[in-house]
Amino acid sequence: MSNTKERLESLDVLRGIDMFLLVFIEPFCRSLLRAVVPDPQSHWLWQLFDHVDWHGFCFWDMIMPLFMFMSGITIPFALAKYRDRKAPLGQFWKRISKRFILLFILGAMVQGGLLDFDIHTLSLYSNTLQAIAVGYVVAAILFVFTPVRFQFGAAAFLLAGFAAIVAIFGGNSYEVGNNLVETIDKNVLGHFRDGVDWVDGQYVFKDYHYTWILSSMNFAVTAMLGCFTGIALRKEDWAPMEKVRNLLICGALMIIVALLADPFLPIIKHIWSSSMTLLSGGISIMAMAVTYYLVDVKKFNKGLDWLKYYGMNAIVAYCVYHLVNFSSIPTSLLHGTSHLIGSWYPFLISFCCLLIQFLILRYLYRHKIFIRV
Numbered sequence: 224m225s226n227t228k229e230r231l232e233s234l235d236v237l238r239g240i241d242m243f244l245l246v247f248i249e250p251f252c253r254s255l256l257r258a259v260v261p262d263p264q265s266h267w268l269w270q271l272f273d274h275v276d277w278h279g280f281c282f283w284d285m286i287m288p289l290f291m292f293m294s295g296i297t298i299p300f301a302l303a304k305y306r307d308r309k310a311p312l313g314q315f316w317k318r319i320s321k322r323f324i325l326l327f328i329l330g331a332m333v334q335g336g337l338l339d340f341d342i343h344t345l346s347l348y349s350n351t352l353q354a355i356a357v358g359y360v361v362a363a364i365l366f367v368f369t370p371v372r373f374q375f376g377a378a379a380f381l382l383a384g385f386a387a388i389v390a391i392f393g394g395n396s397y398e399v400g401n402n403l404v405e406t407i408d409k410n411v412l413g414h415f416r417d418g419v420d421w422v423d424g425q426y427v428f429k430d431y432h433y434t435w436i437l438s439s440m441n442f443a444v445t446a447m448l449g450c451f452t453g454i455a456l457r458k459e460d461w462a463p464m465e466k467v468r469n470l471l472i473c474g475a476l477m478i479i480v481a482l483l484a485d486p487f488l489p490i491i492k493h494i495w496s497s498s499m500t501l502l503s504g505g506i507s508i509m510a511m512a513v514t515y516y517l518v519d520v521k522k523f524n525k526g527l528d529w530l531k532y533y534g535m536n537a538i539v540a541y542c543v544y545h546l547v548n549f550s551s552i553p554t555s556l557l558h559g560t561s562h563l564i565g566s567w568y569p570f571l572i573s574f575c576c577l578l579i580q581f582l583i584l585r586y587l588y589r590h591k592i593f594i595r596v
Contacts, residue, residue: 225493229298231456231515231519232518232519232524232538233253233514233517233518233519233532234296234297234514234534235294235513235516235530235531235534235535236257236514236518236524236527236530236531236534237289237293237449237510237511238290238293238473238529238534238535238537239527239529239530239531239532239533239534239535240316240530240534241286241289241290241293241534242290242533242534242537242540242541243530243533243539243549244286245286246540246541246543246544246576246580247533247580247581248531250577251348251573251574251577252268252269252271252272252572253269253272253346254269254569254572254573254574254587255591256277256568257566257569257570258308258500258566258569258570271283272301275492275495276399276508277398277432277491278489278500279351279490280349280492280502282431284503285503285507286490287354287492288445288492288499288500288503288504288506288507289503289506289507289510290351290537291351291354291355291356291358291442291445291446291449292446292448292449292452292504292507292508292511293309293449293504293507293511294355294359294444294449294453295302295359295362295445295446295447295448295449295453296356296450296452296453296456296551297449297453297463298359298362298363298366298446298449298451298453299311299366299453299454300411300457302363302366302367303317305367305369305459306368306525310401311453312321312367315367319359319360319363321596322356322360323356323357323359323360323594325596326352326353326355326356326359326472326596327352327451329351329352329542329596330339330349330350330351330353331345331346331347331349331350331353331536332542332546333350333352333541333542333545333546334346334349334350334417334545334562335348335349335350335353335417338546339422341505342502343364343414343419343421343426344420345415346412346415346417346419347412347415347417347505348412348416348435348436349416349417349432349433349435349562350409351541352541353435353595354435354438354439354442355442355446357439357443358439358442358443358444358445358447359440359446359556361443361447362443362447362449362450363450365447365450367532371451371454372454374447374450374451376445376448376507378443378444378451379449381440381444382440382444382497382500382501383442383445383497384440385437385440385497386488386497386587387404389403389404390412393406397488397489397491397496398408399432399493400432402449402494403437403496404434404437404494405432405434405489406439407434407436407437408434408435408436408476411436412436414426414437415438416431416435417431417433418430418431418432418433419431425449425546432493432494433493433494434493434494434495436589437494438494438495441496441497441499441500442502443550444500445495445500445503445504446498446506446530448504448507448508449507452470452511455469455470456470456511456515458461462518462558462567463515463519463520463595464516464520466512466515467512467515467516467520468510470508470509470511471509471513471514472509473508474504474505474506474507474512474585475505475509476505477501477502477504477505477508478501478502478505478506478509479503479582480504481499481501481502482502483495484498484501485498490502499573501542516574520575527542528588529585531588532584532585532587534583535588535593536547536584536587536593536594537596538593538596539583539584539587539594539595540584542580543583543584545579545582546577547580549575549576549579550572550576550590551581552575552576553572553575553579554572554577557571557572557575
């Protein structure tokens with residue numbers, strides 16, 4: 224994944240960590256807690272996998288931004304040939320159009336109710352993959368057709384533009400349930416937004432606060448921050464340690480700016496606020512710098528192949544986890560043990576499902592089958 228034909232191994236590892244946490248560690252830990260703790264939701268380990276209710280940021284809030292950020296890192300490696308006009312631009316448009324459409328469809332399948340084949344349960348824009356589709360396309364087009372300075376300016380414009388729109392047209396309100404970003408989603412998407420159930424012939428609107436339409440401005444910035452990181456990692460005139468140092472400094476500065484801005488531009492993941500974009504972007508850049516240093520520079524990569532099972536087929540891991548229920552397999556084989564192990568039986572079934580998923584990803588990796596969109 225570079226101009227030297229050498230794959231950026233650290234990206235596969237970091238993406239593998241992100242996916243492994245999401246599709247294995249979280250369900251494993253929660254299933255385990257249900258088996259051993261009377262009130263699992265009050266346990267600190269359960270709460271580790273919860274998002275902040277509204278204002279603020281926690282460990283689990285990083286999973287989605289990091290995933291989106293890493294989609295941007297691939298852009299300079301995969302699309303430089305189009306920027307340098309070494310491949311036809313028609314091929315570029317076909318490539319990103321295909322990616323956009325497939326990610327939107329997969330996102331609708333995972334979270335948008337597409338597989339219900341029922342218009343009443345369909346959500347049009349509601350999933351991480353769809354947010355990645357939007358962010359990736361914007362970042363890719365800017366990378367191919369504009370100079371880097373313009374891209375920096377565009378990222379700053381989008382960050383400031385989001386905040387300005389909320390300030391000018393939304394009274395600078397960042398209150399939960401009472402802000403312009405949510406209002407736009409409610410008015411534009413209506414019952415086609417997430418957080419709406421079809422019950423007894425009518426729509427029931429739940430207490431749901433994640434947003435997508437105006438938030439797309441900062442989805443694009445998150446992907447662009449990944450793209451800038453990819454550009455830095457691809458620079459041939461920077462020594463490896465220079466890349467690490469520069470990325471760590473940039474990431475730290477972004478975190479500081481985000482924290483300083485928080486009192487008047489609150490850090491809120493639900494609406495992907497500008498300060499949250501800077502904070503998560505800074506953390507992502509620093510995480511990538513550290514992983515690059517350990518894996519690609521110091522070559523501390525022994526025993527990490529299993530993370531690549533998830534990292535090199537991240538979309539497969541994400542979609543299989545959300546769409547495929549493997550429970551019939553262990554249930555058919557192990558149902559006779561239910562009366563013997565009691566509360567541990569659901570954990571056993573859950574663990575077997577996670578193991579099946581792991582073995583599928585392992586098989587794909589070992590046979591060099593990498594499914595990308």
